[in-house]
């Protein structure tokens with residue numbers, strides 16, 4: 030595998046999807062890992078674009094079949110990253126971007142740590158996070174409350190990430206994310222390093 034992985038995490042409502050969408054034309058060729066979830070679709074979300082929406086029984090069947098690189102229960106629903114498309118994209122040398130929670134970041138690091146660069150995105154304050162969750166109008170008040178409570182736990186994992194992006198100004202945060210993505214691309218995994226060393230040593234010299 031010669032690609033690289035960039036993991037983006039942060040509280041729900043931090044602006045991860047917004048930033049990935051804005052950064053897309055600026056990063057160049059990459060593969061965005063579409064997660065599978067048991068969360069019901071929000072208005073406007075499309076199966077196979079935003080998520081693969083499924084039910085608990087088939088998600089648990091996929092867990093048992095070893096389909097996931099990582100999965101976790103987040104805000105009361107299952108979310109998981111399918112291993113097969115990620116492996117294929119890596120084999121094609123692509124940068125693979127994940128938008129996953131802090132548990133998923135830990136699990137992915139344990140399996141593919143040498144390929145991973147990670148960034149944690151957060152609004153500057155909890156009050157601003159609450160404002161964004163409310164103004165997005167996608168979740169009922171109980172869901173917003175639960176997501177805000179979870180945010181206080183998630184931010185404890187900050188030190189586990191390579192980069193912190195404070196999303197106060199969207200243009201600046203997007204620019205920072207693009208910089209991180211370019212850096213992630215330049216980070217070869219152990220296998221790629223070994224291959225380079227072998228070919229470098231085999232390249233010979235005149236003396």
Ligand SMILES: Nc1ncnc2c1ncn2[C@@H]1O[C@H](COP(=O)(O)OP(=O)(O)OP(=O)(O)O)[C@@H](O)[C@H]1O
Pocket residue numbers: 039040041042043044045046047048161162164165196197198199
């Ligand atoms: N810098 C910003 N200033 C003001 N509003 C913002 C900023 N960044 C994002 N938003 C808004 O905040 C809301 C949440 O953003 P978004 O849906 O991208 O968050 P997310 O981190 O992907 O959330 P989730 O994890 O729940 O999918 C959206 O309405 C978005 O337009």
Ligand SMILES: Nc1nc2c(ncn2[C@@H]2O[C@H](COP(=O)(O)O)[C@@H](O)[C@H]2O)c(=O)[nH]1
Pocket residue numbers: 037038039040041064065068099100101103104108109110128129130131132133134
């Ligand atoms: N561990 C994983 N977390 C995931 C995955 N896909 C998304 N997420 C995280 O879930 C929350 C909530 O997302 P929402 O779309 O319901 O608002 C968010 O923090 C995502 O990063 C995954 O495959 N694995």
